[in-house]
Amino acid sequence: MNKKQIITGVxxxxxxxxxxxxxxxxxxxxxxxxxxQVFDINQVDSITFGERVTPEFKPxxxxxxxxxxxxxxxLMLSDEQKEFVRAGNTFAKxxxxxxxxxxxxxxxxxxxPISLQIALGFCANAATDKGAKEIADAxxxxxxxxxxxxxxxFNKVILSLNSQVDSVILRVNNAAWPIWGAxxxxxxxxxxxxxxxxxxxxxxxxxxxxxxxxxxxxWAALMTNDCIKKLSVLIDNSTVLVLNNACYxxxxxxxxxxxxxxxxxxxxxxxxxxxxxxxxxxxxFYSYAKTDDxxxxxxxxxxxxxxxxxxxKGTYSMxxxxxxxxxxLDTTLNSVDWNxxxxxxxYVFLRFPKFGIRSSLNxxxxxxxxxxxxxxxxxxxxxxxxxxxxxxVQDSYVAVDEEGTEAxxxxxxxxxxxxxxxxxxxMFVNRPFGFAIREMTTGMLLFMGKxxxxxxxxxxx
Numbered sequence: 001m002n003k004k005q006i007i008t009g010v011x012x013x014x015x016x017x018x019x020x021x022x023x024x025x026x027x028x029x030x031x032x033x034x035x036x037q038v039f040d041i042n043q044v045d046s047i048t049f050g051e052r053v054t055p056e057f058k059p060x061x062x063x064x065x066x067x068x069x070x071x072x073x074x075l076m077l078s079d080e081q082k083e084f085v086r087a088g089n090t091f092a093k094x095x096x097x098x099x100x101x102x103x104x105x106x107x108x109x110x111x112x113p114i115s116l117q118i119a120l121g122f123c124a125n126a127a128t129d130k131g132a133k134e135i136a137d138a139x140x141x142x143x144x145x146x147x148x149x150x151x152x153x154f155n156k157v158i159l160s161l162n163s164q165v166d167s168v169i170l171r172v173n174n175a176a177w178p179i180w181g182a183x184x185x186x187x188x189x190x191x192x193x194x195x196x197x198x199x200x201x202x203x204x205x206x207x208x209x210x211x212x213x214x215x216x217x218x219w220a221a222l223m224t225n226d227c228i229k230k231l232s233v234l235i236d237n238s239t240v241l242v243l244n245n246a247c248y249x250x251x252x253x254x255x256x257x258x259x260x261x262x263x264x265x266x267x268x269x270x271x272x273x274x275x276x277x278x279x280x281x282x283x284x285f286y287s288y289a290k291t292d293d294x295x296x297x298x299x300x301x302x303x304x305x306x307x308x309x310x311x312x313k314g315t316y317s318m319x320x321x322x323x324x325x326x327x328x329l330d331t332t333l334n335s336v337d338w339n340x341x342x343x344x345x346x347y348v349f350l351r352f353p354k355f356g357i358r359s360s361l362n363x364x365x366x367x368x369x370x371x372x373x374x375x376x377x378x379x380x381x382x383x384x385x386x387x388x389x390x391x392x393v394q395d396s397y398v399a400v401d402e403e404g405t406e407a408x409x410x411x412x413x414x415x416x417x418x419x420x421x422x423x424x425x426x427m428f429v430n431r432p433f434g435f436a437i438r439e440m441t442t443g444m445l446l447f448m449g450k451x452x453x454x455x456x457x458x459x460x461x
Contacts (some may be wrong), residue, residue: 087140107453112409126382133375166302251301357456
């Protein structure tokens, strides 16, 4: 070619140093649509940019902390944002059904829908406009500026959940780990730090992926009080960006369960299969429901002397769902309307087992099944390097005993007596059951699980 060329990029261009080292007369260019082109350097006169200039690389090691809240604040949402909760709960139920279907080899399941939702909201800031809209649509956010509305919504959720209402510890933290050498775009960095309060730090995935994975694991352990020390996200020299959300929960029962009342009893895993378990027992007034399909009871977390939130009713609870005899657990859980639970106060003699679950889930199929697919093709708006989501995984932990509950989840995106009255209800959880931990003022589902085989776990396992 006699005429010198001018290359105009509609997105940021990444010059691959490795390519220069091997072929100094050539350069590789990735366009916004994912196409890759190779040019001879001696034919290029200059490079211009159509939308934005690639910033100079400045290594980031910013540890961002949630602003200190002077007093506990229950989740206060506008009417429109309450609809986001309802849509999020629908997403949670559908996701849980998909997980139970695809993860049928494991006897127990546990995951955090709010961790997955916040991680996806965070990821939307790296996605294309189409990808961000798919994520917003999944959460019922369909305004004129869906990404902005979603960021504001999750910002309010994060601030409230971190305010430790009713002496319940709940921490939500985020992180972004871009590859060393790639610049982070200003818009993504601003959203990461100002809306999601994310730690942003460059890591060297190419020359030392093991050390990079160790750094992310240590962050996860710190954010989850050592409940989750090793993440299942795959880190290798093809990794360019990892996004994390960590949720940690610890709460004591409002109505204490006495350890001396715990008895060894039988749990029926299946009609012809049993195991001996530590069965807790308590007798008190609870929110309770019984239908043709299931029994349901709600155990509230918080101090026994007083509640400061939700008109004294409390903010966080665990809802246990026991299918009626002969009913399928998965079918029953999928029939529950989590936005309208039919609970009413009743005197309940409750027996349920101490249990724990440790889980690692691949959520690619779950997310794609909800209509979020574009992020698996391209996420060009975080760093000036080609990026697309290759894996969405969640590691989780829950332990339930006489004192209360400790639960944690990290989502990684890479890129339980007096003589009872005669009308007392009785609920004996001696067969597979489901449960959820929720924020009571809005009904937002924080964690969901099912137990078909009772295990007890500890952070030392």
